Amino acid sequence: MKFEVEYISFFVIQVDGEDNQSGKYCKHYQTLDGEDYAESELSSFLGSEFTKIAKRSAERNPKAEQVPTKIGRFAVEPGYDLESNPNYNLFARLRMAETKDAYVEHAEALVQAYMDTSAIRGGAVFIVRAKHHQLFDEPFIFVLKCDFEQKIARITDERSLLNKVEMAINAKNMKSIMYPHMPEEGMLEPWELKIHQSSHARYFEDFLKYVEYEKSMPEMMNEQVMGFVHQYIEQVYEDNEEAREKETQEMELWANSEKRELQEKWTQEQVVEASSFLIEQKPDIEMKMKVGNMTVRALLADFGDRLHIAKLGNRYVVVIEGDGLEFDKGISPVELLHPESLDQIVDRIQRKAEEEVDY
Structure with missing residues (x-):
């Protein structure tokens, strides 16, 4: 999956003060066309980042509340088109810019909008228009953000050994936006974009105020x-x-x-009935619980079928059944066990519960 860059604008954001609000500055360093980009150091620095971003998977309904990669959808009032969404227009103008000057103007407008977010950090921002000629005639817009790395030193030669770099960036923890979203090769979704950021951060969500995310x-x-x-x-x-x-x-x-x-x-029947509605929508819904200091992890669909919860006196019992048992690395004596019958185990638990009551 190869993307060919048409334009790339390079900006540097500097933030003064611990509260990130004392002073914010943005400088446009350079905008390159495709030929200049191919011959520049940026091309080796970014390398395969565009392909990595495009292939990075994201779920519309993620399994956790905080995930690094999300799919957003432009929000519009009923009866209105995409053009009524201010965030969409930021990307649309970049896609349609016919000259380099027009592209720079729209790229600066996007970066200025990004700088209004509350938790912004200093770093480099790349606004990229690139095409995947094998699949589409329409271009993609990539927004890439690299934070500054503090106290970086690099080895130079045997005489000076170390050379301190005041403002260094790397692509390791790069944040990104890709528009339009490509659910799979050959398919575009113009109403959606894909963002990637630290799972605890909300940089792009704060910036894209008119984009919604599925629960x-x-x-x-x-x-x-x-x-x-x-x-x-x-x-x-x-x-x-x-x-x-x-x-x-x-x-x-x-x-x-x-x-x-x-x-x-609730009774067993009520729980199974309520669970069936959830399982019908998503068969692989997980269920996790702690029994004492032990963690049990299963599918919700296993409850009442392969996983059972009971009570003996004041103690809870979880019964898990399956066709076999497998153990991870690190051999333990338990692996040599000749299992007792379930009746024997229940009897032992019952006696333990009675002893605790007498005590």
């Missing part, structure tokens, strides 16, 4: 489960408003707790 799977699950919970509360406490409000508050607190305990409210 993560945990967020979607939380919403749907709480929908089931509210339905349950309405049915159980239909004629008791005070109890209904109290139960709703308790369940909201439970849902927003970092560590949630088993609530012991």
Whole structure:
């Protein structure tokens, strides 16, 4: 997957002050056309970055709430076109610029908009227009940001040994935007772009104020489960408003707790029925829980089929079944076990629970 650069504008952003707001400066260093870029050091520095960005996978509904790579969609009011979105227009003008001067003007406008974000850091910004001639006639826009690396030294020769570099950049932790999004080779989605940034940062999300992102799977699950919970509360406490409000508050607190305990409210059948709606939408939804100091990780679809939760006295028991057992590296005596019957194990757990009660 080879991209051929048509224009690349190189900007340097400097930020003074610890709060990143005391002073922000942007300087346009140079804009190169395709021929000049191919002969410049930038071409070896960026190397295969465009291909890497294009091939970097991203999910519309990621498995975690904070992920480094996201797909964003330009937001418009009902009945309006893409042209009504200010963020889209920043990229569209760069794609359609007919002269080098026009391209520089639009690139500067994009960088100035980026500088208005709250958590901006100093570094180099590249605004690139490139084509993939084998697949498309239309160009792509890449926005690349490299933060400055502090206290960098490089080995030069045997006489001077070290040469300090005041403002060094590298491509290792490069942030990027690619527009339009290419879900797969040969397919473009003009309503979408792809961003890549540190998972805890929101540089590009703050910059692209009129771009929306789909909810993560945990967020979607939380919403749907709480929908089931509210339905349950309405049915159980239909004629008791005070109890209904109290139960709703308790369940909201439970849902927003970092560590949630088993609530012991629903039957096995109710849990399986509610789970089936989620599994139908996404069969590989994961479920993770802690039993004492042990972590159990499985698919939600395994509950009631291969994973079972029971209670003996005041103790919880998780039963996991499968056709075989495999162990990781590091041999342990457990691997030599001749398993007991399930009845024997249940009996032993029961005796332990009774002994703890007597004690």
